[in-house]
Amino acid sequence: MIDKIRVGVIGIGNMGERHCRVYSTLPHVTLVGVSDLMESRGRLAQEKYEIQYFSDYHDLLSQVDAVSLATTTPGHYPIGMECLRQGKHLLVEKPLALTAAQAQEMVDQALVSRCLLMVGHIERYNPAFAELQSLLASHQTEEPVAINIRRLSPFDGSQTDVDVVSDLMIHDLDLVLKMTGRVPDAIETFGRSVFTSTIDHAVATLYYQDGPVVSLTASRVTQQKIRAIEVTTSESYVETDLLHKNLSIHRRFVPHYSNRETPSYRQEDFIERIYVPSTEPLQLELSDFIQSIKKGTSPQVTGTDGLAALVLALETRRKIEEKIRLVKEEIYYTFKTDEEWRQVKVHTSPVLPMGLHHQPGQTGLSPLSPN
Numbered sequence: 001m002i003d004k005i006r007v008g009v010i011g012i013g014n015m016g017e018r019h020c021r022v023y024s025t026l027p028h029v030t031l032v033g034v035s036d037l038m039e040s041r042g043r044l045a046q047e048k049y050e051i052q053y054f055s056d057y058h059d060l061l062s063q064v065d066a067v068s069l070a071t072t073t074p075g076h077y078p079i080g081m082e083c084l085r086q087g088k089h090l091l092v093e094k095p096l097a098l099t100a101a102q103a104q105e106m107v108d109q110a111l112v113s114r115c116l117l118m119v120g121h122i123e124r125y126n127p128a129f130a131e132l133q134s135l136l137a138s139h140q141t142e143e144p145v146a147i148n149i150r151r152l153s154p155f156d157g158s159q160t161d162v163d164v165v166s167d168l169m170i171h172d173l174d175l176v177l178k179m180t181g182r183v184p185d186a187i188e189t190f191g192r193s194v195f196t197s198t199i200d201h202a203v204a205t206l207y208y209q210d211g212p213v214v215s216l217t218a219s220r221v222t223q224q225k226i227r228a229i230e231v232t233t234s235e236s237y238v239e240t241d242l243l244h245k246n247l248s249i250h251r252r253f254v255p256h257y258s259n260r261e262t263p264s265y266r267q268e269d270f271i272e273r274i275y276v277p278s279t280e281p282l283q284l285e286l287s288d289f290i291q292s293i294k295k296g297t298s299p300q301v302t303g304t305d306g307l308a309a310l311v312l313a314l315e316t317r318r319k320i321e322e323k324i325r326l327v328k329e330e331i332y333y334t335f336k337t338d339e340e341w342r343q344v345k346v347h348t349s350p351v352l353p354m355g356l357h358h359q360p361g362q363t364g365l366s367p368l369s370p371n
Contacts, residue, residue: 004030005290008064010057010079011071012036012045015093015120019068022286024049029290035060061086066116066293068286069093073162077102084109084117091289093120095170095313096306103310107303118289118299119306121174123227125284127277128245129175132229135238135249135274136179142233144212147176149229152222155195163198165191165317169218173316174301174309175229176206176214183312185209191320194221199324204316247274 005028009019012034023031033052036042042053054060057079061067066089069080077097083090084106096119097103110117123129136144149172177183184206194200200221206214212232227242237250249272285301292299 004028005066005293006030006032006064007066007068007290008032008054008057008060009034009045009068009070010036010060010083011069011075011093012038012041013070016068016070017041017045018282019070019286020045020049020051022280022283023068026283026287026290028294032064033060058082061088065089066289067091068289070120073098073166077106080106081109084113084115087113087115089116089289089293091118091120091286092306094122094174094306095119095166095310096303097310100307100311100314103303103307107307110303116289116293116299117303117306118292119301119303119309120285121171121301121306121309122281122285123171123175123242124178124301125281125288126242126245127279127281127284128240128242128247129229131247131274131276132231132238132240133179135247136231139233139236142235144231144233146232147179147212147214147229148232149175149214149216150226152217152219152224152226154223154225155200155220163202163317164200164218164220165202165313165320167218168220169202169204169216169316170309170313172216172218172229173312174305176216177305177308177312180208180211180214182208183308184214187312187316187319189316189319189323191324193324199317199320202316202320245276245278247276248272249274 007023007029009016009023009031012020016034016036020031020034023029031049031051033054034042034045035054035057036045039053039055042055045051046053052060052063061083067083069076069083069090069092071079073095076092076095080090080092080097090110092106095103097106107117109115151168151172153168186207188205188207189203191199191202201219202217204216206216208214225243229238229240229242231238231240235251239248239250241247251270251272288299291297
């Protein structure tokens with residue numbers, strides 16, 4: 001067993017700097033150095049953590065056993081493949097690559113090089129999600145009916161070149177794959193571009209023929225930050241707050257007490273609050289990476305897991321972009337069933353200012369008759 005793992009970090013943005021911070025505190029790790037195209041960021045990390053800065057990441061690779069790759073997504077494939085070819089264990093921040101073909105090649109190369117390939121889907125290490133998994137596993141007699149996941153954020157202008165599916169929803173697609181163990185039987189999607197030319201608000205529904213209906217919403221145009229998973233089973237309703245790390249179970253319970261001398265008493269429901277340990281997800285994630293290298297075991301999020309989440313995210317994005325493109329080109333959808341509902345007359349004043357974005361005639365439908 002290796003005593004000390006020599007680690008390097010490539011890409012010192014916000015996430016890369018956090019990797020440096022955690023690695024510098026982990027036992028059995030020697031943080032050797034960092035590499036970044038922006039020398040000023042690299043020098044700051046060099047001074048803060050007393051490590052080396054390498055302007056060329058190839059020079060860093062010659063001195064390490066493992067790498068955290070935290071560059072922008074276009075760099076994941078070329079740099080990641082070079083790391084794997086040189087026999088370096090690799091942790092890649094999500095998404096694994098830009099395309100499924102690139103991701104598959106990285107998974108294959110890791111096998112050829114006998115290297116560990118891990119993907120940084122950090123929500124897998126969120127202690128609230130871990131408690132949710134344990135709860136669902138211990139209540140397998142309760143049939144899951146529906147799962148609703150919301151990942152909402154304000155717009156900060158920092159991700160203008162990345163759509164919200166690749167940036168945010170991919171986290172939750174990975175969690176759904178973990179909870180269900182398989183890809184859905186069908187996907188339905190909707191989305192909007194608001195502040196950028198890419199998708200800023202996305203909604204997806206995943207259908208499982210013999211499982212729950214899964215609804216996902218990812219947005220970067222809301223004024224409140226929310227990270228929530230709601231699971232409805234045949235006997236309970238479970239709320240999980242991934243942001244504040246708490247979990248509550250709502251159950252229906254109807255005992256009835258009465259006697260001749262006192263009024264009757266009925267308790268209709270109760271809430272059970274589950275204790276969630278206060279642990280930093282990134283520390284758990286990087287510890288898993290290091291321990292998997294030392295012991296020769298698989299991490300919680302393998303390269304194959306990252307590939308599966310990417311494939312599902314790409315298909316979700318494709319469906320949304322297709323609909324947005326069709327609307328822009330004024331090619332309209334024809335619903336195959338119950339076309340008559342489109343002709344219903346609405347005699348009420350709208351609450352939403354629909355006309356700001358949807359002028360009469362743009363829908364391809366006949367204008368509604370006035371009152």
